[in-house]
Each structure stands twice: as C-alpha cells, then as structure tokens.
Amino acid sequence: MTQKKRLLGLLSLILIAGFFCTSVASYWVSRDSIVRGILVQELPLTGDNIYSELQKDILRPVFISSLMAHDTFLRDWILRGEKDAREIQRYLEMVKNRYDTITSFLVSERSRNYYFPGGILKKVKEDEPLDTWFFRMRKMSDPYETNVDPDMANRNTMTVFINYRVLDYDNRFIGVTGVGLTFDTLRRIIDNYQERFMRRIYFVDRQGMIVLAGRSMKDIHGSIHNIPGLKDVAAKLLNTDSKPKQLEYRSEEGIILLNSRFIPELGWYLVVEQNEELALQPVRRVFWMNLTVSTAATMLILLITLFAVNRFQMRLERMATTDHLTGLYNRQGLEVLFDQMLKEVDRSGVALSAILMDIDHFKSINDRYGHLVGDRVIQDMAKRIHESLRKSDVLARWGGEEYLVLLKDCELVQALEISEKIRKGFLENPLQIAGMSGPITVSLGVARLQPGEVKDKLLARADQALYRAKEKGRNRSEVAA
Numbered sequence: 108m109t110q111k112k113r114l115l116g117l118l119s120l121i122l123i124a125g126f127f128c129t130s131v132a133s134y135w136v137s138r139d140s141i142v143r144g145i146l147v148q149e150l151p152l153t154g155d156n157i158y159s160e161l162q163k164d165i166l167r168p169v170f171i172s173s174l175m176a177h178d179t180f181l182r183d184w185i186l187r188g189e190k191d192a193r194e195i196q197r198y199l200e201m202v203k204n205r206y207d208t209i210t211s212f213l214v215s216e217r218s219r220n221y222y223f224p225g226g227i228l229k230k231v232k233e234d235e236p237l238d239t240w241f242f243r244m245r246k247m248s249d250p251y252e253t254n255v256d257p258d259m260a261n262r263n264t265m266t267v268f269i270n271y272r273v274l275d276y277d278n279r280f281i282g283v284t285g286v287g288l289t290f291d292t293l294r295r296i297i298d299n300y301q302e303r304f305m306r307r308i309y310f311v312d313r314q315g316m317i318v319l320a321g322r323s324m325k326d327i328h329g330s331i332h333n334i335p336g337l338k339d340v341a342a343k344l345l346n347t348d349s350k351p352k353q354l355e356y357r358s359e360e361g362i363i364l365l366n367s368r369f370i371p372e373l374g375w376y377l378v379v380e381q382n383e384e385l386a387l388q389p390v391r392r393v394f395w396m397n398l399t400v401s402t403a404a405t406m407l408i409l410l411i412t413l414f415a416v417n418r419f420q421m422r423l424e425r426m427a428t429t430d431h432l433t434g435l436y437n438r439q440g441l442e443v444l445f446d447q448m449l450k451e452v453d454r455s456g457v458a459l460s461a462i463l464m465d466i467d468h469f470k471s472i473n474d475r476y477g478h479l480v481g482d483r484v485i486q487d488m489a490k491r492i493h494e495s496l497r498k499s500d501v502l503a504r505w506g507g508e509e510y511l512v513l514l515k516d517c518e519l520v521q522a523l524e525i526s527e528k529i530r531k532g533f534l535e536n537p538l539q540i541a542g543m544s545g546p547i548t549v550s551l552g553v554a555r556l557q558p559g560e561v562k563d564k565l566l567a568r569a570d571q572a573l574y575r576a577k578e579k580g581r582n583r584s585e586v587a588a
Contacts, residue, residue: 114416119409126401130394137393150366150379151351153300157308157377158370160296164288165253165267165372171206172251172271172285181213182273185281189218192227200224208286210260213273214241215282223260244270244283251285253372255318258287265290265318267373290319297321307380310373315341318375336363344376360384432482433489436503441511444501445562448515452556459556460522462512463569464492464529467548467581469508476543484547487538495529511566519555519586526551526584534582550576554587 175181184195195213202211203224213222214231221228231238240254251271258266266287273282297308301321309320315331331341336358343354344367351368362383367376428440436444452459466472466488473481485508492510493502505511514522530549537546552572556565568587576585 118412119405122405122408123402126405127398130397130401133394133397147353150306150353150364150381151368153306153308153379154351154366154368154377157296157300157379158368161370162372165269167206168208168267168269168286168288169251169253169271171202171208172269175202175211175213175284175286176250176271176273181284182275182281185213185215185217185273186275189215189220192220192222195222196224196226202286206286209264209266209289210258210287211285212260212268212287213282213284216245216280217282225260228260240268240270241283244272245280247272253374255373255375294319294321305381305385307378309378310370310375311344311367311378312375313345315345335359340365344378355383430504433486433504435489435493435510436501438503438505441501441503441505441513445513448501448513449556449562452515457516458518459565460514460517460519460553461556461565461569462514462522462526462529462551462553463505463566463573464510464512464526464549464551465573465577466508467550467577472543472547480540480543483540484538484543487540488533488547488549491532491538492529495532496525500525511569519553522553522555523584523586526553530582530584548582550581551584552576552587553584 180198181195184198189195199211199213199222202208210223212228214220215222219230219232221231231241233242237256237259240252240256244252251269254268254270255265256268258264258268266289268287269285270283271285272280273284275281297319298321300306301308307321310318311331312318317328317331320328331337331344336356340354340356343352344365346352351366354365354367356363356365360382364381364383365378366380367378369375370377428436428443430437448459451457466484469481469484472484485504489502489504489510492512496502496512497514499515500517501513501515503511503513512525514525517525530551533548534546550573552569552574554565554569554572572585572587576583579585
C-alpha cells in the first residue's frame with residue numbers, strides 16, 4: 108500500500124508539475140507577446156490615428172487662414188489705415204459664420220489692435236505673456252503656426268488658433284490673421300477611441316499639465332508630476348526627443364502600458380494608455396481554463412492509474428495466494444486467513460477446528476495414469492471437498508496432494524462428522540475420471556484449537572492424526588490427542 112501511495116504521489120507530482128509548467132510557460136509567452144504588441148504596435152497605431160484625425164481637422168482652418176491672409180480686401184483695409192473698424196468686423200463675422208469656426212481675428216502690426224467679430228478686443232503688448240505669439244510671428248519665416256491659448260473673446264475657452272502672417276504687396280509684414288477651433292471634435296475622437304479600445308487618451312503640455320482628456324479621465328487632472336505611478340515616468344514622457352516613447356508604470360489599477368508622442372502643431376504630448384490587466388484578461392481566462400482542464404485530466408489519469416494498479420495488485424495478490432490448479436487458497440494465502448481467524452477466535456472465544464487430509468496412494472495414480480490425470484484428480488477432489496463444507500469454512504491446498512480445512516465455530520465432534528462426511532462421499536460417489544478404475548480415498552486428521560495454542564501446534568497435532576490414519580490402513584479419520 109505504501110509503495111502504491113508513493114507511485115500515485117510521484118505520478119501526481121509529475122503530471123501536475125508538467126501541466127502547470129506548460130500552462131505557465133504558455134501564459135508568459137502569450138503575455139510578453141501581447142504586452143509587446145500593445146507597446147510597439149497597438150498604442151502607437153492609436154496615437155497615429157488620432158494624430159491623423161487632428162491633422163485633418165487642422166488642415167481646413169489652415170486653408171481658411173491662408174485665404175484670409177491673401178485676401179486683397181483685408182490687406183487693402185490695413186494699408187488704407189484701418190479707418191472703419193466695422194468693415195473688418197463684418198468681414199471677420201462673415202468668415203466665422205461661413206466656415207463655422209469658433210472665432211476669427213486680425214491683429215494689425217501698425218495699430219496693434221486685436222480685431223474679432225465683436226469689434227476690438229484689445230491692443231497686443233510685448234510685455235504681455237498672452238501676446239508673445241504675435242511678436243514671435245513677426246520674426247518667423249514660416250507663413251503660419253498653430254498655437255493653443257485661451258480665447259479671451261469666448262470666456263477663455265482653450266482654443267487652437269491658426270496664426271497666419273499677412274504681408275503687403277511688397278512682402279512686408281503688416282499683421283496676423285486666422286481662425287480658431289475648439290477641442291470638441293478632438294474630444295469626440297478621444298472618447299470614441301477610448302470606448303472602442305478600452306484605452307485612456309489625453310494630452311499633456313510641455314510642463315506636464317493635462318490639458319485635454321476624454322470623459323473617462325475626469326478624475327485625473329493637473330500635473331502628471333503629481334499622479335502616483337505616472338510621476339515616475341514623467342521625465343521620460345516629457346523628453347524633447349521627437350520619437351514616440353513606450354513606457355510602463357504601476358498604479359493602483361495595476362501595470363499601465365503607455366505610448367507618447369509629441370504633436371508639434373499643438374506643442375503637446377499625445378499619451379495613450381492601456382491597463383495591462385484588461386489586455387491580459389483573455390489570456391488569463393485561457394490560463395485558468397488550461398489549469399482546470401489539466402487538473403481534470405490529471406485526476407482522470409490518476410483514477411485510471413489507481414484502477415489499473417488496484418486491478419493488477421488484486422491479480423498479483425490472487426496469484427500469490429491462490430493455487431493455480433484448483434483455485435483454492437494456497438499455503439501463503441491460508442497463512443493470512445489463519446492469522447485473522449485466530450484473532451477472531453481469541454476475541455470471541457468460539458471454537459476453531461482443523462482437518463488435514465491427504466489423497467491415498469496419489470503417487471501410484473501419478474505413476475500409473477500420468478500427471479495430467481493426477482492434476483484432474485486434485486482438481487475434482489478440491490471441488491468435491493468444497494461442496495461438502497459450510498460457507499464459513501475455509502479450504503486450501505496445503506501441499507501436493509494435501510488439503511487443509513479450517514472450521515470456525517466448530518467443536519471437535521462436529522469437525523469429525525464433517526471429516527467423515529467428506530471421506531464417505533468419495534466412497535459412496537466415486538470420482539469419475541476417464542481412464543481410471545476404482546474409488547479414490549482420503550485419510551484425514553482432525554484437531555481442535557486448545558486454549559493458548561498457536562497455529563503451528565494445532566497443525567502439528569492435525570498432521571500427527573493424519574499420520575496415524577495412514578498407519579492404520581488409510582481411508583479413515585483420526586482425532587488428534
């Protein structure tokens with residue numbers, strides 16, 4: 108039993124370790140592949156798509172601003188001395204309404220007036236931080252720039268301004284004109300991508316302030332330098348290198364995979380994040396499913412193995428304890444039963460008797476008729492003896508032509524009666540074996556277990572009784588002294 112448990116334990120360990128190691132290895136390979144795919148392909152692709160949408164939204168306002176900067180009416184109005192502000196006001200109102208922009212504007216180099224559809228907003232000044240864009244435009248060689256600033260004419264709404272240089276007919280700088288657009292379209296793009304791909308998308312300025320984010324990030328605002336986990340990679344994220352960056356950090360939600368790229372048109376960083384936990388959920392489901400299937404397979408294999416081991420063990424035990432010729436217990440098998448019966452008898456106090464019998468002149472039968480007939484005699488004798496016994500009695504082949512019967516709860520007188528019943532049965536109803544003539548007889552020795560007596564002593568007395576039966580002419584029963 109101990110060896111069987113060791114075998115099953117070792118087999119269980121091998122199977123479980125094999126299935127577990129295979130599942131874990133498969134999980135980590137899949138995990139690394141997915142994480143790498145997200146960082147290298149999916150997040151950058153999402154960023155590229157948003158950037159493309161952004162460029163598409165900005166291209167139209169750039170075209171509108173270019174038309175305004177080259178409009179002869181606008182240039183002539185400035186060159187004539189900006190005499191009637193209502194004319195430029197109506198012009199800017201027309202542009203705003205016709206092209207559906209949030210605002211349109213003109214800043215004159217001569218007067219420094221900031222014109223918008225509502226009139227004159229203010230005068231730009233070199234020492235005013237919000238006006239630095241105008242004085243930067245004066246020195247630029249590029250025809251336009253994209254600038255993000257609060258729109259003072261629209262309650263300081265964050266607006267993308269397309270600032271286009273206005274030149275006179277001699278290519279001298281005379282002002283800046285353009286239009287502005289809000290981030291509503293960009294927000295819709297962000298929300299759409301967040302909903303489709305379960306990713307967080309937001310924009311960060313050069314100082315690390317979150318300036319634009321989707322609806323799902325209402326709880327995340329301010330500087331990324333103050334957000335747990337994100338602050339650890341803030342310096343790398345805000346690196347001036349123009350190449351996209353693949354980063355990851357740990358937050359309360361788990362490991363966050365991040366891709367960032369600088370958007371020169373806005374001067375912001377576009378950040379796309381994905382929670383690794385959400386991305387790996389399908390793989391984890393497969394992992395746990397594999398473990399479940401592996402466990403079930405292990406249990407099934409163990410059950411089959413246990414069944415097979417038990418079956419073969421029973422066969423081995425049966426072979427070890429059963430006489431192959433008669434199907435009776437052999438000496439080894441009876442030894443075990445004998446010990447059990449002795450314990451029961453000792454505990455209950457009932458009688459135990461034994462009958463030891465031997466086939467008379469069996470050697471002569473073998474010599475005269477051959478061993479095959481001798482084997483047939485042993486088989487048929489065993490069957491006939493078994494039919495003469497009670498269900499509680501135990502019959503075994505004790506030696507070559509010897510049989511031993513153990514009679515539980517049987518006194519000596521009753522045991523002698525059973526012995527005589529067996530002996531007379533062979534005389535009254537002889538065995539019918541082809542090629543043989545004359546009855547086959549047996550000699551029997553009967554003994555009862557005495558108080559405190561061991562089995563060897565009981566068997567020795569039964570053997571002595573059998574010896575006396577043979578000395579007295581065979582075909583008789585003798586009781587042990």
